[in-house]
Amino acid sequence: MMRIMLFLATNLAVLVIASITLKLLGVDRFTGQNHGSLLIFCAVFGFAGSLVSLFISKWMAKMSTGTQIITQPRTRHEQWLLQTVEELSREAGIKMPEVGIFPAYESNAFATGWNKNDALVAVSQGLLERFSPDEVRAVLAHEIGHVANGDMVTLALIQGVVNTFVMFFARIFGNFVDKAILKNEDGHGIGYFVATIFAELVLGILASIIVMWFSRKREYKADEAGARLAGTGAMIAALQRLRAEQGVPVQMPDSLTAFGINGGLKNGLAGLLMSHPPLEDRIEALRRRG
Template sequence: MMRILLFLATNLAVLVIASITLKLLGVDRFTGQNYGSLLVFCAVFGFAGSLISLFISKWMAKMSTGTQIISQPRTRHEQWLLQTVEELSRAAGIKMPEVGIFPAYESNAFATGWNKNDALVAVSQGLLERFSPDEVKAVLAHEIGHVANGDMVTLALIQGVVNTFVMFFARIFGNFVDKVILKNEEGQGIGFYVATIFAELVLGILASIIVMWFSRKREFRADEAGARLAGTSAMIGALQRLRSEQGVPVHMPETLTAFGINGGIKHGLKRLFMSHPPLEERIEALRQRG
């Protein structure tokens, strides 16, 4: 029920903000071959969803994972966790993020937030229980690397650009089918809407490949940041520990998968849609880095 309410609230916010912006710009209606107006129309809707998701990412992460924020440490483990994140944040040159623990057996961690000075870093209970302190520190350093590199903002902007052009070319295709193939000169008919929806599905799948490619590149950069902050051997050790647990299924909300240190395993064509490179490649990249 909560997932449905979050979905409806997000989409309502997108519609309200997009409608107001379109009215102000005077492009709330697209007719004819006015591609400039169409591009603005698509950009507003394309960026609205990704930016709204970015701005409410911390709240959604807490709600969807059950993350408990450590405001006052109750145990020496929580105290160590806060001190370690503070130390890593200072070394990375960012403001101390919120720190939390989410109840999950699998070893995972994520970082999110709309900017590097207002972020959230969270680790799973399973990771804390099974990883050594050096490995936990390396995982935290990896997530701090995501924050310091601005990966959340970067991927949100990339998603906005991709959304814009998916909508733009899908509507051009729909207009072509409606006017040229179906010879409908009276306005946008059923052919336009069917063709547009079909094109959005196909282009959306292709666009996901681009977004996931960027995500994999950012993952290598976060590993490098983790190695700088916590030591290369510790970062490699943490990734090797993750690899040893690859039989454990990863349960992470889809919106957070790109920012979790463990993205699961995919083979074949599914590799194109991986948010993370294979752990073997990440370990080898760190070894070559020295």
């Protein structure tokens, strides 16, 4: 599950490009000092980026990871994979998602899609080769848990909300710099433009900290779902196997990390932009849950 640097960069790029385009088209001037109109204006563009990303998430995941969708199983392993996902999906009460394998040595898996009945679940070749069947089943159950919990949609909506307020407060800041500091009374000047872009970059990073905090909370919920569907022991064993492989770099695109089983490690301030809690904390949470 995925969304750190690439998602952050993509989201900020959407905001910055939107700001530049709207400035060049002169749309900004229509919002002026009317904060109600400005908020509606920002909401439209704030949600647009996150919802577009959500609707094309399956396509982007397939393209960026090289995932091969299993339509007709060619081996008994692919047959087992399809049967296991079908069984877990039925138990979770969702429609059978697409199932794929992506070529990567590191152990990882992800789920994505615009709704829980039109999703994609994929696992890496490395995970299939090194994990036991019970551990692979637990990983799949974790991803099915993300789908059943509606985490993709919820995360996109939260991103849309924070995008809205990033654009809103950035424009208020830009207007303050332009009018109060630079004393520009003739429409929006260059000070407004530069200050708005700067504020969007700074506020965008702060907003991503909020989104990543939510992502970490949902990871515990997906672990609980995995434990219910595949057994607590199997879920703990899968997380322990991931911890044993922490020296292997996670190379899955960051736009998918928020919904991957393995999100990598970050310490210090970088931990605020971590999409996943530390594996030790996730294992301990499952043990306490029993």
